[in-house]
């Protein structure tokens with residue numbers, strides 16, 4: 001018999017499953033709010049002008065496609081470090097940060113998880129409740145036991161910070177804490193700057209190992225403002241991990257451009273850590289692809305293109321915020337009694353709307369509006385053409 005005879009069907013990815021159902025829906029008025037992608041006002045994934053210009057320049061030089069170094073392009077890794085830690089960072093000057101190009105933010109998390117498993121095989125990993133659904137799977141597949149820490153407070157639609165803090169205070173030294181650096185996915189609820197400092201202090205006092213996941217830098221308040229968590233940990237003297245991604249901020253989803261950065265205690269330690277991170281990469285996929293990293297590096301290091309990108313990023317950020325404001329205003333104008341003003345306070349692409357899974361079902365079945373069963377919607381999938389239909393449907397469901 002076949003060696004695959006006993007292979008069971010894996011459970012469907014809930015969000016990709018939603019997209020399949022959406023694609024099969026023949027209603028012209030359908031809207032997919034279940035995605036994790038930024039769409040422009042025409043409902044299209046943008047190709048940024050800065051990216052287009054860098055790609056054109058790259059194409060003209062017809063560069064050969066040799067292997068990259070295991071850790072990727074040096075110019076790219078330096079550009080990543082400057083965005084995350086700030087160009088004047090003392091950590092960077094001291095050689096205390098190593099960065100390796102990775103296959104998106106997901107690839108960075110996976111390299112970090114595999115490396116951590118080698119150095120702390122018995123540590124437990126803690127993720128926010130709720131979290132991006134791949135966090136648990138990634139760290140479990142690296143061999144860790146993964147548990148939740150309290151995070152979202154449905155009553156306030158914000159963060160249960162007291163619960164989170166006291167939980168972290170009770171953890172064993174060496175525990176690995178996955179933190180969303182900004183634009184929490186799926187809730188949109190972020191920590192304040194002062195709360196970040198408290199988390200840093202707890203991690204320091206209890207000897208926890210912070211792993212910051214930065215998938216949306218520039219989508220909340222701006223490039224530096226969104227790096228507040230990275231900067232607070234940088235000032236603490238702690239060792240920590242950062243996974244980062246250009247999928248959203250450069251609209252380069254399919255090119256798989258991300259990075260793993262590790263902050264060490266010294267330059268000498270950095271050399272040892274990098275050598276081990278390179279081993280993890282070498283035995284997984286050897287070295288990263290050339291195109292995405294080269295394009296991002298060119299944009300970030302060419303002043304004119306950099307300015308263009310910063311303007312385009314601000315445009316995406318402002319459009320999402322405008323959709324948040326419009327959604328709240330229009331629901332109110334429709335006579336919806338419930339106060340949705342929390343949607344304007346939430347940050348990044350997502351909002352936990354508080355819609356129940358039964359209400360989400362009605363939205364889909366009766367109105368062709370697709371949201372995640374948890375009530376998560378992607379604000380970046382709203383636009384000036386579909387927002388009224390979405391508002392009408394939500395208002396109808398809430399009546």
Ligand code: PLP
Nearest residue numbers: 036104105106132185215245247
């Ligand atoms: N981390 C979080 C919190 C995310 O929301 C995402 C993407 O949705 C990622 C990581 C992965 O990003 P990438 O597509 O670059 O792998």
